[in-house]
Amino acid sequence: MLSDTVLDGVQVELEAFVGRAKITIAELKRLRQGDALALATQLNQAIELRLNGQVIARGEVVAVGDNFGVRLTEIVS
DSSP: OOOOOTTTTTTOOOEEOOOOOOOOHHHHOOOOTOOOOOOOTTSSSSEEEEEEEEEEEEEEEETTTTEEEEEEEEEEO
């Protein structure tokens, strides 16, 4: 069995899921650079942090220097 010290160095990729949008094919064809697409997520709604497609946490979007980040508000067990 692998020890925790071996596993601790393994990198994983997390995804921050912001939201979804449903549009028609006609609307999709009309999209142009600079268009804003409304998502089905409200401004202050928690976003999901996913590992291999599974939600592991929720949080809020924050600024981390010049980048976006996620402040964790809930760890999903």
